[in-house]
Each structure stands twice: as structure tokens, then as C-alpha cells.
Amino acid sequence: MSAVATAELEYSQIRECSGREDGLTLVTDQSTDLDAALVACAKGDRNGLRRIFDQEAGRLVAVAQRIVRRRDLAEEVVQEAFIRIWTHAHQYAPERGSARGWIYAIVRNRALNMLRDGSREDLVAADHLETLQDSEQLEQIMAAWHRLDHNSRLKECLGRLDETRRRGILMAYVGGYTHGEIAGRLRLPLGTAKSWIRRGLLTLRECMA
Amino acid sequence: MKLIPENFSHIADEYVLGLLGDAEVAEVENEIERNAVLATAVAEARERFLPLDTTVDPAAVSPVLWDAIATRLPQQAPTEVPSIASVSPRVPIAENDNPRSGWRATAISAIAASLILAVGLVWSVTRTVEPLVVAVLVNEAGEVQAVVEDFGNDTASIRLLTDFAVPEDKTMQVWTLPSREMGPMSLGLLEDAHSARLSGSALPRPQDAQLYEITLEQAGGSPTGRPTGPILAKGFAKLAR
Structure with a gap:
């Protein structure tokens, strides 16, 4: 977007x-x-x-x-x-x-x-017309973050994460992606994707506490 | 990741994000039932991420969707708050098919009502004989229907606070549950659906939070000695003080 x-x-x-x-x-x-x-x-x-x-x-x-x-x-x-x-x-x-x-x-x-x-x-x-394509869906996923109220603590704290971690977390919550799918889309080894998400979630909790 | 308190916040996050496997999800959902710390962690994680959902652009919803839901709605299932009949160890299944789902939901208004009424009643009866407990009985909608004062000397007074329509071949019967072991015990019948002072049933001294209930039974009272008809009102006793 x-x-x-x-x-x-x-x-x-x-x-x-x-x-x-x-x-x-x-x-x-x-x-x-x-x-x-x-x-x-x-x-x-x-x-x-x-x-x-x-x-x-x-x-x-x-x-x-x-x-x-x-x-x-x-x-x-x-x-x-x-x-x-x-x-x-x-x-x-x-x-x-x-x-x-x-x-x-x-x-x-x-x-x-x-x-x-x-x-x-x-x-x-x-061939399903109403189906969101991958790229559209990823766009929607990131839009969910942009759409948050600009005073929102969640928006600010997500903004402080580096982009890959933010993407991983949003793909999971907004799009329902699994660890494996996130690793695939972000071109990361599975273990790396998992630990990035884990660290991203920890940073987010600390930021919002 | 092991389901131990150090990991609760992270597991709650991954649960809410949908990142756990089936087995882990089942484990978390099972543990939430009895572990308040985990339940709180999940609730917090939910609230943290919820704005991502509530700020979405709403889809245009066709009324057909509501119709599809409305036609599939089952009758409300009974909740876990027992009626007297359901905890009775000796009766077969009571023919008590009125939905009881509202009882729990009405508990809050019942508690409020009972506090107010208990205070008033205690004041009003202090000049005569003191009841040991007072129970305010409410119907499923949470409306106050009757007040029971149990004096603990095998005498109880039941004041009806609304008109009950009782068919000719039926009668109102008052019950209490002194203990689960003992099961529901009859305090007596309310003839002509009027307030009454009932005596003669030798029961243990009434306790705080003891359950009282009025059911509709066939004339002459329940044939089994246990409540079998629909519940008209019920409530928990408070100690008069």
C-alpha cells in the first residue's frame, strides 16, 4: 500500500x-x-x-x-x-x-x-473469483497495521519491531498463517522464523506492558 | 514449549496468534479451565491484538446470513448450575424440562435483590421471631417471586410476592437442599398459591447459601417425594444477621 x-x-x-x-x-x-x-x-x-x-x-x-x-x-x-x-x-x-x-x-x-x-x-x-490472491492478502495483512488508530499502543509497538518480525506476527494473527507458511513467504529457515516471531512477541509484550 | 508458568505469556501469545499445533491447542484449552494465571494471560493477549480485528472495514452482510443463523439455533442447553432435582442422588431424571439456562445469568440480579430484601426483612422481623436464613427466590428472568424465611425450628415462612397461576390439578411445593447427601427435602405445599407458614419437617439447621426452590407439582404434592415439576422460583439463602 x-x-x-x-x-x-x-x-x-x-x-x-x-x-x-x-x-x-x-x-x-x-x-x-x-x-x-x-x-x-x-x-x-x-x-x-x-x-x-x-x-x-x-x-x-x-x-x-x-x-x-x-x-x-x-x-x-x-x-x-x-x-x-x-x-x-x-x-x-x-x-x-x-x-x-x-x-x-x-x-x-x-x-x-x-x-x-x-x-x-x-x-x-x-479459478475462484472471490478468492483473495496471495499478494492481495499480504497487502490486507499489512493494511491491518496501518489502519490501527494512530494513538494506538499496538500500532506504535508493532512499528518499533523490525519489519520481518512485524510481518511474521501480522501474517499469523491477521492472515492465519502457520510458522511454516510464514517461513516460506519470508524466505527464512523454519527455526529462524519461529525464533524471530518469538522474540518479536516478547518485545511487543514488553513494549505494551 | 512446555506448559509451565514461565512460558504462559508466550504460549498465550502463540495461542491467540493461531501458531500452536492441534495438540498444544487442546492442552492450552484444557489447562485454561482450571488455571486462572494462564486464562488471564490468554485474555490479555487477546485484548492486545484485538484492535487489528475491530478496525477492519466491515463487509456488507446480507440479511440471508442472519436467517441462516436463526434457523439453526438450538434450544439453550442447561447450564451447570444445578436445580434441586438435578443434584438429587435418588430420583430418576426429573420431568423438569423447562430451560434452566437463565438461572446462572440471573444470579447477579438475584444477589442484589437478596441483599436489599434481606436487609429489609431482617429489620422487619427483628421485633418478632428471628429467622436464621432468608432466601429470595427469583424466576428465570431474575424477577423476585417469593421470600423464604427459615427459622430453623422446623418452621419456615414463605411469602409470595407475585401472583402464580396454578392449574386446578396442580399445587406449589417448596423445597430445600440441606446437603447433597440428603438430597432435596420438601418444606410443604402452598395451598391455593398463597403465602404460608410451613412447619413439621424436621430438617438440619439451615445454612448460609442453602438452596430453596418452589416447583409446580401435581395436587397433593410430588408423588416421588422429590421435585418433578417445573421450577417456578429458586434462590440461595443468606444468613440473617
């Missing part, structure tokens, strides 16, 4: 934020909403699940698609994930992280499982 495009993206985010003065409140309210929606799900109230869907489904489909690449598979992932959210809502414990984190983790796990069950090559059928 070019520097100009990135700057534009950030600019549009700033504009969005300044458009609403209560940006922080909004975030808090949203997470409280999700908490309440999960409680409703646990009681068997479908409106709770519907609220989660209305608020998050668009992003969840996009997150799943970055991993499984195909839109139809991403929707299948989200469908299964919502059924799991419904049946497991009673297990959500607020003391173990945010409702949002819990919901996204379910979608991510489901997407990763789908990816690992079929091989990436099967999923990425060359």
Missing part, C-alpha cells in the same frame, strides 16, 4: 473520530452492550444474539475472510461462530476479558480450524 493511501486512510479515521465528540464513551457503551447481549443469549433471548449480529457481523465476516480468504467460507465461519456464541454464552466470564474479545476469539478459532482442516491450497482455488 502506498504512503499516500495510508495517509488517506488515517485521515478518514481522524475525521470519523472528530465527528463524534464522545468517541471514548461510544466504545465503552458498545462493550457494555455486548456484555448485556451475551447475558440475554445465555437466558435464551434471541434478540441478544441479533444485537451482536447487527453490531459486529460485518467486521466478523471481514476478519474471517482475511483468514479463509473466500467470502462464502467466511460467512460459513460466522454462521457457525454465532451458533457457538449462542450455545456457549453462559460460559462468558467478564473477569476473563471483554465480551468483544470473547466473540472475536470464537470467530477466529472457527476460521483457523477451517483453514487447518482443508489445506490453504484447497481453499484458494485459482
